[in-house]
Amino acid sequence: MAGSRGRWTSDTLTAGSLLRPKQVAKAVFHPAWIPESVDPSVERLKRVRIIAGAVAAFGVYTFVQGRFDFTEVLENMLTASAVLLFITPLTVGVMLFVWRRTGTVRQLRSPLLNSLKLLLLFIGLVVLTVFLWQLSTTLGGIALALLGLTALWLTGFLVYGAVQLSGNFFGSAAVHRCLPPLLATVTTWLMAIPDLVTGDLHGLSFTMGIVFILGAPVTVTAIAALEVNRLRRRYGIRLGAHPATLPTPRPAGPPAYPPPGGFVPPWGTPSGPGNPYAPHPHGSPSGPFPQGGPYAPHPQGNPPAPGTRQNPYGRGPYGS
Numbered sequence: 001m002a003g004s005r006g007r008w009t010s011d012t013l014t015a016g017s018l019l020r021p022k023q024v025a026k027a028v029f030h031p032a033w034i035p036e037s038v039d040p041s042v043e044r045l046k047r048v049r050i051i052a053g054a055v056a057a058f059g060v061y062t063f064v065q066g067r068f069d070f071t072e073v074l075e076n077m078l079t080a081s082a083v084l085l086f087i088t089p090l091t092v093g094v095m096l097f098v099w100r101r102t103g104t105v106r107q108l109r110s111p112l113l114n115s116l117k118l119l120l121l122f123i124g125l126v127v128l129t130v131f132l133w134q135l136s137t138t139l140g141g142i143a144l145a146l147l148g149l150t151a152l153w154l155t156g157f158l159v160y161g162a163v164q165l166s167g168n169f170f171g172s173a174a175v176h177r178c179l180p181p182l183l184a185t186v187t188t189w190l191m192a193i194p195d196l197v198t199g200d201l202h203g204l205s206f207t208m209g210i211v212f213i214l215g216a217p218v219t220v221t222a223i224a225a226l227e228v229n230r231l232r233r234r235y236g237i238r239l240g241a242h243p244a245t246l247p248t249p250r251p252a253g254p255p256a257y258p259p260p261g262g263f264v265p266p267w268g269t270p271s272g273p274g275n276p277y278a279p280h281p282h283g284s285p286s287g288p289f290p291q292g293g294p295y296a297p298h299p300q301g302n303p304p305a306p307g308t309r310q311n312p313y314g315r316g317p318y319g320s
Contacts, residue, residue, distance in 0.1 A: 025161040026164055029118070038249045049219050089116070099243070185217070192213050196214075201213070
C-alpha cells in the first residue's frame with residue numbers, strides 16, 4: 001500500500017477556495033496519495049464520534065462549568081499536538097519492528113514520509129493558530145482584526161481537517177489499513193490516562209467525570225475493533241502482517257441489481273453470435289431454412305407444389 005507519487009492535494013484549489021476552508025481542508029488533509037476507505041459505514045461512525053465528542057467537550061466547558069475558558073482550550077490543543085507528535089512515530093516504529101519478519105522498511109519509505117509530512121503540517125498549523133489567538137489578545141486596532149480573522153479561518157480549517165484526519169489518521173492508511181484504528185486507540189487512551197491519574201474531572205461529579213473522560217477512548221476503541229475485525233474478515237488484512245504481503249482491497253461499490261422484471265438478456269450483443277435472429281455471417285444460418293426464413297422468396301422462382309416432380313431441364317414440372 002504505497003503512496004502514489006504526484007500532486008499532493010486531492011482537489012484543484014483556486015484563489016476563491018480561500019473563502020471555503022472546508023474545501024481547502026479536504027484537499028490538504030485528505031491528499032491524493034491516500035487510498036479510499038473500503039468501508040464507508042465505519043468512516044461515518046468515526047465522523048459522528050468526532051462531532052459528538054466536540055459537542056460534549058464544549059458542553060462541559062460551557063454549561064457544566066458555567067463558563068467557557070478559551071485559554072484552557074488552547075492549552076488542550078497544544079497538549080494534544082504534543083501527544084500526537086510523540087506517540088504516532090513511536091507506535092509506527094513498534095509496528096515496523098513487528099513487520100520486519102516478513103518485509104523491509106524500504107518498501108514503506110514513501111508512504112511513511114508522506115504520513116510524517118502530514119502530521120508535521122497539522123501540528124505546525126495548530127501551534128501557529130494558538131500563537132495567533134494568544135497574540136491577538138495583546139494587540140488592538142487593525143492588527144487585532146487581521147490576526148483575529150486569520151486565527152478564525154485557521155481554526156475552521158483545522159476543525160474540518162480533524163474530521164478528514166479521523167479516517168486516515170495522517171495518511172497512515174497508505175502504510176497499512178489497520179494503522180488508523182490502532183493509532184486512534186492508543187492516542188485517545190494516552191490523553192485520558194493523565195486525567196484519571198491526576199483526578200482532573202473538569203468540575204464534574206465523580207461518576208460524570210469518569211463517564212466524560214472514558215467516553216472518548218471507549219468509543220474509539222469500539223469503533224477501531226469493528227474496523228479491524230471487518231478488515232480481517234472481509235479482506236484478509238491483518239495488523240501483524242507486513243503491508244507488502246497483504247491483498248489490495250477494493251472500495252465497496254454500489255450493489256449490482258438485476259434488470260427490472262428479472263429478465264436477463266441472452267449472452268452476446270444483439271448482432272453477435274448470441275442472437276438467434278441476427279443475419280448469419282456466411283449468408284445462411286445453420287438451421288433447416290435458407291437465409292430469410294421459411295417464407296423468403298425462392299432463389300429460382302416459386303418452389304414446386306407438393307407432390308409434383310420438378311424437371312431439371314425445364315422451367316416447370318414434367319408435362320408442362
